[in-house]
Amino acid sequence: MGIEFSFIVIDDSELDCFVTQKFLERTNKSLIIKTFQHAQHALEIIQKDFNENNSVPTIIFLDLQMPFMNGFKFVEEFEKFSPEIQKNYKIIILTILSSSTNPIDIHRILTYGAVNSIVEKPLTKEKLVLLLNQVRADI
Amino acid sequence: MxxxxxxxxxxxxxxxxxxxxxxxxxxxxxxxxxxxxxxxxxxxxxxxxxxxxxxxxxxxxxxxxxxxxxxxxxxxxxxxxxxxxxxxxxxxxxxxxxxxxxxxxxxxIEADIIWAIDEANKFYMANSMLSVKNDELQKAYNELNKFAYSVSHDIRGPLSGILGAINLASEIDDVEEMKEMLFLMEKSVKKLDAYVLSMHDYYSLQRGELKITEIDFNKVIDELKAIYSVLAKINNVTFDITIDQGEVFRSDYAPLRLIFNNLLSNAFKYQDRNNKSKSVEMTVEVKNSVATIHVKDNGIGILGSHVGEIFNLFYRSNSLEVGSGFGLYNVKSALLKLNGQIEVQSVLHQGTTFKVTIPSI
Structure with a gap:
């Protein structure tokens, strides 16, 4: 089978990146996980990796509230990539949902093709297993 | 007239x-x-x-x-x-x-005209007061909006991170991995604590009355020097302080300390990690009833387009370092209370100098 998924974690909190990464490592021994504290850096890598002809399906765990480039902006920028790049990725929004999060924004972000689902922090093992099954069904 | x-x-x-x-x-x-x-x-x-x-x-x-x-x-x-x-x-x-x-x-008849002017003037005053109040309300409302964002990002953020780490802890057997996580958890807790502290500063500045006393800058600085000298040693930063106070200076101690503390904290926080000769310099000069303070660092500097924004509430120019977005806003509020001024000069990758002038009250 080889590697089923590769992962990208985007979160400005170091601790959250660490926790998500460790949970992922526990679901599967052989996988590639990249973590980014800046959404912009993740975009650059996605662009670069495609040139190297990478075709392993990649799941992006994306936080919404980040300084500089927030999650909404990231998805908007991601949508500008060519369909060949986009089809390799599934985005899972991993965020804090609060009354200050605009429901219209949430609704809008779910209409993007690449966005698979939205999950409230903190991540748990159970949530992760469910999410991965959901992505498998989506591919 | x-x-x-x-x-x-x-x-x-x-x-x-x-x-x-x-x-x-x-x-x-x-x-x-x-x-x-x-x-x-x-x-x-x-x-x-x-x-x-x-x-x-x-x-x-x-x-x-x-x-x-x-x-x-x-x-x-x-x-x-x-x-x-x-x-x-x-x-x-x-x-x-x-x-x-x-x-x-x-x-x-004159009485009619005078009466009309009186009434018109009252109406005018009420209207202009209303527009001043409206502006204040709008400002308060904008701050509240930012505050709502900040509550979820800066308070719930670290909390949910720590909660996630606790969930994960039951899965971790490796001691080194656990230590690494505890270190990151500690950082999150400290960040949250710093945030709550500066929020407290923010509210005491907005509400409190001035308490004017005679200020001995040597004493004010001595207290901070103890804290920042340790920081300087750990991070290998040269830290120089010059104080020149030949006359009596009267001001409010608390906002004054807040200004020094925030400016020093920033100067140490925004250092260039790769720089071999990191330095922070502070000078205080009291002359003709005015205190002039310079805090100079040779750190990462501020991008030109960000300089205008740094005094805004919750604005953060850099996400690499722990910052709440309260610090310089609080400095500005404190200076407003003390009738002081602040100027900033900054060159990206070369450093930042803050100049503060405060009149004796």
């Missing part, structure tokens, strides 16, 4: 203007115009005019036309119609189109 209420009277008959001016000029500053174009010029030159009287029947534009026009272009002055023609049509027009405040019949 400047204490008098400014009034504009527009009438095509010069003798009416002269009479009006003669009886009222002692109590008010009266400006006059014989036609509408002249009146508009005066209104543009004197934005502080509070009351405008106008005759209804004038060649060219009528009083109603004039009021209808300035209602849009000069909404602040209170409009009063002064006319001998009291037919119902012109009254209705004056009210509906000109949205006038009062209607005074010619020939007028």
């Amino acid at each position: 400047s204490g008098k209420i400014k009034i504009l009277y527009v009438d095509d008959e010069p003798e009416n203007l002269v009479g009006f001016k003669a009886s009222l000029r002692l109590d008010y500053q009266i400006l006059t115009a014989v036609n509408v174009p002249q009146a508009i010029i005066i209104l543009n030159e004197h934005p502080e005019i509070r009351v405008v009287f106008c005759d209804q029947r004038m060649p060219g534009k009528t009083g109603v036309d004039f009021f209808e026009e300035i209602r849009m272009t000069h909404p602040l002055p209170v409009r009063i119609m002064l006319t001998a023609y009291t037919d119902v049509e012109s009254i209705i027009d004056a009210i509906n189109k000109g949205n006038i405040f009062r209607f005074v019949k010619k020939p007028w």
Whole structure:
């Protein structure tokens, strides 16, 4: 089978990146996980990796509230990539949902093709297993 | 002169203007115009005019036309119609189109005019107060909006991170991995703590009254020096302080300490990690009842386009370091209380210098 998924974690909190990464490592021994504290850096890598002809399906765990480039902006920028790049990725929004999060924004972000689902922090093992099954069904 | 209420009277008959001016000029500053174009010029030159009287029947534009026009272009002055023609049509027009405040019949008696001016002035004051309050409310509302974002990002964020780590902890057997996680958890807790502390600063600054005492800058700095010298040693930063105070200085200790603490904290926080000779320099000079403080670092600097924003609440120019977005906003609020000024000079990758001047109170 080889590697089923590769992962990208985007979160400005170091601790959250660490926790998500460790949970992922526990679901599967052989996988590639990249973590980014800046959404912009993740975009650059996605662009670069495609040139190297990478075709392993990649799941992006994306936080919404980040300084500089927030999650909404990231998805908007991601949508500008060519369909060949986009089809390799599934985005899972991993965020804090609060009354200050605009429901219209949430609704809008779910209409993007690449966005698979939205999950409230903190991540748990159970949530992760469910999410991965959901992505498998989506591919 | 400047204490008098400014009034504009527009009438095509010069003798009416002269009479009006003669009886009222002692109590008010009266400006006059014989036609509408002249009146508009005066209104543009004197934005502080509070009351405008106008005759209804004038060649060219009528009083109603004039009021209808300035209602849009000069909404602040209170409009009063002064006319001998009291037919119902012109009254209705004056009210509906000109949205006038009062209607005074010619020939007028002084008491009527003075009463009308008094009432108009009260109305003007209430309106301007309302617009000041509106601005304040808008500002408070904007801050509240940012605060709502900040609560979820800066308070719930670290909490949910720590909760996630606790969930994960039951899965971890490796001690090194656990230690790494505990280190990151500690960082999150510290960040949250710093945030709550500066929020406390923010509210005490917004509410508290000034407590003026004599300030010995050596004492103020000694306390901070103890904290920052340790930080300087750990991070290998040269830390120099020069204090030159030859005279008595009076101010409020708490906001003063907050200013020093935030500026020093920033100077150490935003250092360039790769720099071999990191330095922070602080000078305090008290002269002619003014304290001038310089805090200079050779750190990462601030991007030119961000400099204008750094004093805004919750603004963070850099996400690499722990910052709450409260610090410089609090510095600015503290300086506002102490009647002080702040200037910043910064070059990206070369460093930042803050210059603060505070007058003795």
